[in-house]
Amino acid sequence: MTNTVYLITGASRGIGRGLVEKFLARPNITVIAAVRDPAGASSQSLQSLSKGESSHLITVKVESTSPTDPEAAMETLINKHGIDHLDVVIANACISEDFSTVHEVPIPVLRKHIEVNGFGPIYLYQAIYPLLKKSEKPTFVGIGSPLGSIGGMEQRPYSCAAYGPSKAILHWIVRKIHFENEEFVSFIADPGFPQTDMGNAGAKAVGLEKAFQTVEESVSGIVKAIDEGTRESVGAQLRIWDGSQFPW
Template sequence: MPTTYLITGAARGLGKGLVAAYLAQANNVVVAAVRNPDDENSKSLQSLPRAPTTSLVIVKIDSNSTTDAAEAVAVLETQYNITALDVVIANAAISQKFPRVENVTAVDILNHYRVNVVGVILLFQAVLPLLQRSDKIPKFIAMSSETGTIGNQEKFEIPNGVYGPTKASLNWIMKKIHLEHINIVAFPAHPG
């Protein structure tokens, strides 16, 4: 059986690198979730080299949307006959501002939480039934950051009143998912 991966934020950066790495391995189905499938970065995923027994599926998941993740799962099941996922990597995130806490605006922090935390929760809720159908040990991984640390904030001298708190919250959510779902391996990963 092939291993089926779903990776959000797949059009560029780490997400695109992960898609490329899994496409290069034999016997994989790689689902690349992108904000806009018609964007040139998204279309360029089709030209990535791939092993002969590996396939690529591109779906729309904008982490700002409250419905995209569930709609993408429906598309996977109905149009592509993908009824199980083995590994989901919640890579999509935003990091747009680095203010001191005294300068954080409600709009900025809410926008970052919506994508970096709520988007991951909605993704997990949407993919949970497919992870539970995996014939392997299913994994749900979220890209975090060492800037989300609580105990070692002194190591990071840059102002980080918006992005850091969202990653700290994400780390908590990932631990809770792991504890609540004993048959799913769930953890945050710091890519650096």
């Protein structure tokens, strides 16, 4: 059986870790966990996750604000680990640290969110593009959010003047990738409001006890979209974890 290769950023915790765990448990899989600090405890603990038969995990350093980390990671994967293609790349790493309205959002905070959530996936995509094109079914997934939607903004009336625009950049890039590459499956996956550190912090910021979905629910929905999705069924769409579609 052909080995399927996944690369996931922000892989040491939250949704990223859940995705690593889900894919790594399958047989004949290589999961590349891209993390900010490979030596950190949360990154090191990934090695203890259960592995399917003939599956293995590779950890590489990718810090989202670094223009050079993704390229260096690709060189390591090719030269040290013999990776000659990537099948599925999931741009998951992001930040959500501010809940300001437009008239009060600090510009340095907005700039930081755009650097991580907007520029980071572009740095990643440009570096992985040659290996992704070698897949029989190249799949590029951005972990996005309805908070970055323009057409459906009124359905998520939360203050997010830093996070929302940064996700709108990601959405545009991922959708454009679909139209620029006829063989790609490229779409945005929304994890909902998962009970991660980031999700629960956001919930408390708007007066809730905790976020709505378990990590398992969110991750399972994303994995289902990746496994079953085709260019025709999910391409260029903003897909919610429950299988529904959200307006751009």
